[in-house]
Amino acid sequence: MSVITDLRNSRELLLNLTRRELKGKYKRTTLGQLWSLANPLAAMAIYTVVFAFIMRVEPDRGDPSGLDIFALWLLCALLPWTFFTNVVNGGMSSLVGNENLIKKVHFPRIALVLSTSLSYLVSWGIEMIVLLVALLIAGGNPLPWLPVAAFFMVLLALFATGIAMMLAIANVYFRDTQHFVGIIFQAWFYLTPVVYPVSLVAGESAKIGPIFGSVEILDLYLLNPMTDFAEAFRNLLYDNRWPDLSTTAVCVAWSVGVFLLGYQVFKRHEKGLAEAL
Template sequence: MAQKQSGSLLKLGRTLMNNRDLIAGLSRREIEIRYRGATMGVLWALFNPMIMLGVYTFFFTEVLRSKWQGIEQQSSLDFSLVLFPGLLVFTFFSECVAKAPTLILTNQSYVKKIVFPLELLPIINLISAFFHALIGFVIWIVFYLVIKGGLHATVPLVVFPLIPLGILTLGICWILSALGTYVRDITHIVTGLLAALMFLAPIFYPITALPERYRGAIMLNPISVAVEQVRALLYHGTMIDWKQWFIYLAVSLVVASIGLWVFQRARAGFADVL
């Protein structure tokens, strides 16, 4: 009989502390596997966001000749500078969520052969995605320094919107990894939803560019608050709305609690369906 697992975030904290070396080792392994066999290895983690930044810069400034509403005296590169933070947030979120439905399916040995805290798998996935996001942020900072010559004092505060984003992403991943083990179609549904979420978040446009009646709905997108706050801190140099941040954090904690509860209740049947 499967041992009943706790769905408490507080007990999860103790699990994290007790397994911190395991988490560090598996996270490093997850990153290394991604680049194993590649000639340049982990350097691709550096080149990929640079390539993405270059492509978006060319496409939006030279092909579409886009301008970001609300920014006066824009250079040809300003659109890319203001666009890229939102893309980094979405890429982090989508990398975690896209893999979530198959996390248990691709780690069957942990379910069948050994005693393993399966709830750590989404966390390891999150750390791997954060590693790539961090490199992207570093590249943006270097790019901004080259273009603008200095950074806003609010840049170090970018960690704050990433905290509730990470917690919310974990909650969603726990739910999707549990459901995806039983319903294999979840993977295809998630792929379609992620494509929609990218355009239904203020990534390619500021929220102020939308009519007032649509803004509330757009901000319900799980990444919209993070996109707006990261952009405010990095590019505009303005302080985030702390009331909005606390609401975002509270919602994230609720979703994470529900997600962990669902995962721990569903895990008893994982071995039977694999």
């Protein structure tokens, strides 16, 4: 069964599960959906104090927007990173968290992972609207780039969901998966240009020179797909310009490739999930 057929046959179930995720995420909280804004804003405030005022990280001005506000520069990559980690962590736990439902009712299990991704995509959309308003107030002009930004949002959602599907299966058979992923994400965050610019890595890489053959640290650093996603969103929202063609190509390749791989892995193990849980 193809991906499209799966989605078509389970669209009503997927919609209901997504609604359940959205309603249950902040159930019985005072702020409700506003927590989706409070958490990244709190992180932004902390990172701004540490990296802009203590460590004195100075990213380049927006080109050609001319923006020079560290907090907004930070948010343009922090919100995509937060969405990515939320989708992966949420999707990874979706099968184990719905053990009773899986054992009692027959339905496409993939809907559990996809509904988690869609619920976080809705929350991310709200966060991005707030960021767009802030950018407009600051003097930027991100509106013409919204369709392209939406395209990259879909690409990142596919990439994150593909990883989530593979980790969801791994977590069923090896419950330590979620703990390993937590450690990996800590390292991955600082290997991604969220709180510092790529130019900082490029400068240090040039000072050190080749580490073996003609390969430099920057070459290895750029293998990280989240680097391309972070740069793409900054180019569109903060700089107000097209991302490099190579950046776009890398994002498309990683997104489609990882999603299809994750789907194949998930479908291969889907029938045995009830027994494994």
